[in-house]
Amino acid sequence: MKKATAECPECAHKISVGFQPKLGQFITCPSCKTRLEVVWLDPLELDYPEDLDEDFEEDEFEEEDFEDDLEAYDELFEDFEDEDLDLEYEDED
Numbered sequence: 001m002k003k004a005t006a007e008c009p010e011c012a013h014k015i016s017v018g019f020q021p022k023l024g025q026f027i028t029c030p031s032c033k034t035r036l037e038v039v040w041l042d043p044l045e046l047d048y049p050e051d052l053d054e055d056f057e058e059d060e061f062e063e064e065d066f067e068d069d070l071e072a073y074d075e076l077f078e079d080f081e082d083e084d085l086d087l088e089y090e091d092e093d
Contacts, residue, residue, distance in 0.1 A: 006044040010034040017044060 004017045013031035017038065025038040027046060036046040 004044045006038075006046045008032060008034060008036065009047055010036075015046065017046075 003019055004021050005014050006017055007013070008015055008029040008031065010029060011032040011034070013029055015027060015029055015036075017025070017027055021038050021041065021044060023038055023041060026049065027036045027038065028034070029036060035049060037049040039045050039047045
């Protein structure tokens with residue numbers, strides 16, 4: 001029986017995945033240390049794990065979106081003044 005091999009999508013290194021790879025199995029490329037997932041068995045194919053792709057997409061934002069959020073926040077609290085709060089502050093020694 002021959003070990004299954006696949007190419008790393010990051011660095012193109014040939015990776016030995018073992019004799020019976022399984023869908024969803026995680027592999028770390030020994031060359032570039034990228035975390036990969038077995039996404040296809042015949043032919044064997046490795047790709048970046050889906051959870052990493054989703055995290056990346058969630059972290060992306062446009063500066064305009066941030067500015068819109070900031071404007072909405074400012075509008076919400078534009079009439080708010082410190083005097084509206086009945087807070088007492090303690091002096092820190």
